[in-house]
Amino acid sequence: MSNPTYTVIFYLFAAITVFSAAFVVFSRNVIYSAFSLLFTFFGAAALYVFLSADFIAVTQVVVYVGGILVLLLFGVMFTNSIMKADLKSDVLHFVPGTLLLLGMIGAMLYTFYTTHGWMPSETQLQGSVVERIGIETMSRYVLPFEMASILLLAALIGAAFLARFEKQGNKEQ
Amino acid sequence: MEQLTTIGLNHYLTISAFLLCFGIYAVMTRKNAIVILMGVELILNAANINFLAFSKYNGGMEGVMFSLFIIVLAAAEAAIALAIVINIFKIFRSVDVSSIDSMKE
Numbered sequence: 016m017s018n019p020t021y022t023v024i025f026y027l028f029a030a031i032t033v034f035s036a037a038f039v040v041f042s043r044n045v046i047y048s049a050f051s052l053l054f055t056f057f058g059a060a061a062l063y064v065f066l067s068a069d070f071i072a073v074t075q076v077v078v079y080v081g082g083i084l085v086l087l088l089f090g091v092m093f094t095n096s097i098m099k100a101d102l103k104s105d106v107l108h109f110v111p112g113t114l115l116l117l118g119m120i121g122a123m124l125y126t127f128y129t130t131h132g133w134m135p136s137e138t139q140l141q142g143s144v145v146e147r148i149g150i151e152t153m154s155r156y157v158l159p160f161e162m163a164s165i166l167l168l169a170a171l172i173g174a175a176f177l178a179r180f181e182k183q184g185n186k187e188q
Numbered sequence: 189m190e191q192l193t194t195i196g197l198n199h200y201l202t203i204s205a206f207l208l209c210f211g212i213y214a215v216m217t218r219k220n221a222i223v224i225l226m227g228v229e230l231i232l233n234a235a236n237i238n239f240l241a242f243s244k245y246n247g248g249m250e251g252v253m254f255s256l257f258i259i260v261l262a263a264a265e266a267a268i269a270l271a272i273v274i275n276i277f278k279i280f281r282s283v284d285v286s287s288i289d290s291m292k293e
Contacts, residue, residue, distance in 0.1 A: 022194075040211075052226055062237060068252050094274070107216075178271035
């Protein structure tokens with residue numbers, strides 16, 4: 016896999032993912048963070064394609080970008096008044112947080128690059144996995160699949176119940 | 189140089205380590221509840237990248253299925269968390285987590 020084009024494209028998407036994730040965290044403006052999260056999700060989806068998980072990549076784009084990010088943007092606009100241009104988010108525990116960030120990254124990278132014990136299997140995933148995902152979902156993972164559907168139903172009802180407006184209370188006020 | 193140009197497991201582990209640390213940093217240091225939720229999403233994405241990388245280099249389907257269920261759970265988590273944040277905003281008129289200090293209205 017030492018095709019130069021492949022390597023360059025991989026590093027491009029890796030850089031997009033990591034730098035936009037850094038911008039999400041270090042930007043003080045909530046709207047900038049939300050839009051930078053868009054690039055992080057797209058970069059991660061591209062990395063999933065490199066990992067030959069194309070179905071997961073499409074699911075990532077549909078669910079994260081189409082669902083979760085829109086939900087987060089809705090939350091930002093609901094809980095801040097856009098017109099005030101006061102979308103700043105303060106920072107707490109700056110020094111311990113930065114120390115933990117650098118320490119954790121250093122420790123993990125040191126462990127990864129001093130461990131030479133990874134032994135890739137002879138039968139790596141190749142090509143598309145859509146067909147195998149379908150077979151696995153309907154055979155080995157059928158119980159988690161059904162449980163996920165029940166969980167989504169419960170989450171849907173719970174979220175609608177929690178976020179509803181109380182009409183009686185508003186009339187009394 | 190050989191390590192840099194041949195894309196292997198370590199590259200994906202490095203990216204996911206960065207995403208995990210940025211997510212933890214956001215959860216630790218930010219006051220806005222919505223930015224904390226974004227940090228949680230970054231952590232979940234880091235876990236997904238790890239699962240898929242190990243799944244590819246191991247050749248099994250377990251990691252792929254697990255990352256699919258992680259995406260489902262992330263969607264449910266985001267919906268519930270946003271509903272809770274909206275409720276907090278209705279009661280406290282703010283989403284600053286350091287000023288939310290009572291559990292009764």
